[in-house]
Amino acid sequence: MRKPFIAGNWKMHKTIPEAVELVTELRPLVADITNVQIAVCPPYVALPAVHDVLLGSNIAVGAQNMFWEEEGAYTGEISPRMLKDLVTHVIIGHSERRKYFGETDETVNRKVHAALAHGLLPIICVGEVLEEREAGKTEEVVRRQVMGAYKDVPADKARVTTIAYEPVWAIGTGKAATPEDANHVIGHVIRATLAELYDEEVAQRIRVQYGGSVKPANIAGFMAQPEVDGALVGGASLKAETFAEIIRIASHVRK
Numbered sequence: 001m002r003k004p005f006i007a008g009n010w011k012m013h014k015t016i017p018e019a020v021e022l023v024t025e026l027r028p029l030v031a032d033i034t035n036v037q038i039a040v041c042p043p044y045v046a047l048p049a050v051h052d053v054l055l056g057s058n059i060a061v062g063a064q065n066m067f068w069e070e071e072g073a074y075t076g077e078i079s080p081r082m083l084k085d086l087v088t089h090v091i092i093g094h095s096e097r098r099k100y101f102g103e104t105d106e107t108v109n110r111k112v113h114a115a116l117a118h119g120l121l122p123i124i125c126v127g128e129v130l131e132e133r134e135a136g137k138t139e140e141v142v143r144r145q146v147m148g149a150y151k152d153v154p155a156d157k158a159r160v161t162t163i164a165y166e167p168v169w170a171i172g173t174g175k176a177a178t179p180e181d182a183n184h185v186i187g188h189v190i191r192a193t194l195a196e197l198y199d200e201e202v203a204q205r206i207r208v209q210y211g212g213s214v215k216p217a218n219i220a221g222f223m224a225q226p227e228v229d230g231a232l233v234g235g236a237s238l239k240a241e242t243f244a245e246i247i248r249i250a251s252h253v254r255k
């Protein structure tokens with residue numbers, strides 16, 4: 001059985017004091033939840049403060065991105081070695097990174113290797129844009145992204161990764177995919193590709209979240225789907241109460 005995993009991607013939101021306030025409020029609200037894994041992914045500068053507030057809690061901390069080199073002349077970048085003391089998880093290849101910062105399947109793959117080499121757990125984002133969906137290319141695009149992300153990643157490392165299936169047209173738009181559709185892409189495209197790359201056991205082991213306009217009103221539908229192992233939540237993770245409500249509903253659906 002895969003334990004559901006709900007992660008909050010704060011994107012470029014929250015100053016350090018605001019970040020501290022959010023996690024200070026969130027921590028007691030979800031302290032009793034044991035059947036859902038929880039993580040928050042604040043901006044880099046808030047990581048040390050958030051890490052300190054959440055020490056000893058059931059909420060993991062993740063970064064939203066990282067570079068693949070350990071150190072060097074890469075102005076503005078943050079390496080896995082620098083993150084290791086602050087986070088357990090790292091989001092890799094978010095569609096906003098692909099769209100605004102030129103990330104490709106190849107750079108995503110380099111980052112996945114680097115994260116795993118440093119013991120960080122990647123949350124690998126895949127998903128089609130609207131034009132691709134409308135052209136009937138969802139399966140082809142998602143398959144290519146999964147193949148690219150896992151290139152030369154051995155099975156024992158692949159097992160600890162998480163995938164977030166985030167149809168790009170559903171991110172921040174209020175227009176979520178249907179739970180059935182998310183379930184179909186995750187089961188018939190993502191797990192099928194993983195089974196092809198590795199084997200059925202590995203494909204069944206890797207957790208796959210849904211992401212795209214998840215909120216308290218629709219999380220139950222996603223969690224009721226057998227292939228959906230939780231959610232990557234953007235906007236709705238920016239308020240402690242709302243994020244806690246999503247986690248609580250997910251916890252009840254899977255009881």
Ligand code: PEP
Nearest residue numbers: 171172211212213234235
């Ligand atoms: C995201 O940032 O990964 C995301 C899914 O955003 P939202 O929940 O706001 O659509």
